[in-house]
Amino acid sequence: WDPVRKEYRAYFRDFRRIGGVRMRDIKTAVSKDFVNWSEPEWCTYPGAPDEQLYTNQTIPYLRAPHLFVAFPMRYVDQGGRYSSWQDTHNHWPNIEQRKQRFASGGNTSRRYGTAVTDALFMTSRDGRTFSRWRQAFLRPRPGSWAYCDSMFAWQLVETASDIPGIQELSMYALEGGWTGASSR
Numbered sequence: 108w109d110p111v112r113k114e115y116r117a118y119f120r121d122f123r124r125i126g127g128v129r130m131r132d133i134k135t136a137v138s139k140d141f142v143n144w145s146e147p148e149w150c151t152y153p154g155a156p157d158e159q160l161y162t163n164q165t166i167p168y169l170r171a172p173h174l175f176v177a178f179p180m181r182y183v184d185q186g187g188r189y190s191s192w193q194d195t196h197n198h199w200p201n202i203e204q205r206k207q208r209f210a211s212g213g214n215t216s217r218r219y220g221t222a223v224t225d226a227l228f229m230t231s232r233d234g235r236t237f238s239r240w241r242q243a244f245l246r247p248r249p250g251s252w253a254y255c256d257s258m259f260a261w262q263l264v265e266t267a268s269d270i271p272g273i274q275e276l277s278m279y280a281l282e283g284g285w286t287g288a289s290s291r
Contacts, residue, residue, distance in 0.1 A: 109234065111173045115141050116234055118165040118177075123149065131159040131182055135235055148235060155239040159183070161224060164259045165234075169276065177229040177237065178244060178259040178278070184222040196221060208254075219254050223247075226257040226280065245280055256282050 109116050115138045122129050134147040158181055165177035192209060199205060209220025228244035229237040247256040260279040268275040 109137075109167055109172075111167070112137075112234075114139050116165075117144065117147075118150075118163045119147075120161065120163070121147070121149075125157045130157065131161050133160050133163045133165075133177075133179065135165075137234075150231075151236045152229070152239040153236065155241070160227075162258060164261045165229075165231075166262060168230075169263050169265070173232065175231040175234050175237075176263075177231070178226050179229060180224050180255075180258050181227050181243070182222060182224050184218050193221075199223075222254045224254060224256050224258070226259055247282065 108114075117136045117138070119134055120131055121134045123132055124130070125132075133150045135150055136144045136147040138144045160179040161182040162180045163177050164179065165175055168174040168176045192206070196202070196205060196209075205220040207220075208216075225243035225247055226245040227239060227241075229239045231237040243257070245257045245259070258281040260281075263276045263278055265274040266277040
C-alpha cells in the first residue's frame, strides 16, 4: 500500500532481453482497488549498469513514506546453466560444495554452483525510476559468497538502540543457504 498516492503497488521479477541477453529485472503495476491493475512497466535505473535483479523488496520508507526503498538481490551468473566449469571457479569459497552443486544440477541448475548474489540499495520518489548504488549494500560474509546469499526479508523493523529514545531500523537477510545444515 502506498499511503501517499493512495494506491496499491506490485513489484515482481520478469525477464527481458538486454543486448541479446535474457536478464532478470523488476516490473511494477498499480491498482486503486487491488482488483484492477495497470499494465506492468519496467522499473528504470538511470546511470546504473545493466545487471540482473533477482528479487526487489521494495517498500515505502517507514520514516518518509513519499520515498520508496528497495534492497534487490543482484544475480551474477559466472558460468551459465549450460556452460562448463571454468578455471576461475576453482578460486571461489566453498569450492567442493560448488562443484557438487554444479555437477548435480544437470542442465537446468548448474547455476547453483556458478552464480553469486549480493544485496543492493535503491531509492525512488515515484516508485518506478530508481537511483541504484553499485556497491553491495549487504556483502556476503567472507568465505560464504554463493547463490542466494544476502536475500533480504521484505520490511524494515524498528528496534531498540543504545541511544535512549532513538529507534534503529533493522532488517533480516538470508545467508549460508548452500553451506552447512540450513540457512541463517
